Amino acid sequence: MLKEYRKTATIKAEQFDGSAKMARKYGGKINPEYCIFAGEPRFVLPTKEGGMKFDTGDWIATGIDGEHWAISDSIFRRTYEEVDGND
Known part of the structure; x- marks a missing residue:
């Protein structure tokens, strides 16, 4: 039987500003396969499942x-809401 579930853990998140400095903060690197897309660098974030592309x-x-x-x-805006008391 199909049941419905809600996530109970919270996450920390910040919106990526497109800078190499912020990408490095999370271990991200410029994606060599798609170095520039629409005038902006493309980045890859290392995850448990492998490299994940991310954009500004x-x-x-x-x-x-x-x-x-x-x-x-x-997807973020439809799935998450800010918790009061964030630093």
Whole structure:
């Protein structure tokens, strides 16, 4: 039987500003296969499942074990809401 579930853990996240400095903060690197797309560098974020492409405007999430992954802005805004009391 199909059941419905809700996530119970919170995450930390910040919206990627497109800078190499911010990409490096999360271990991201410029993707050599797609160095420039629409005038902006393309980045790859190391994740538990392998490299994940991310772009300016995507959100970089940090999970409960310190792992990182990217979430597109449209999915992030439909899936998450800010928790009061964030630093």
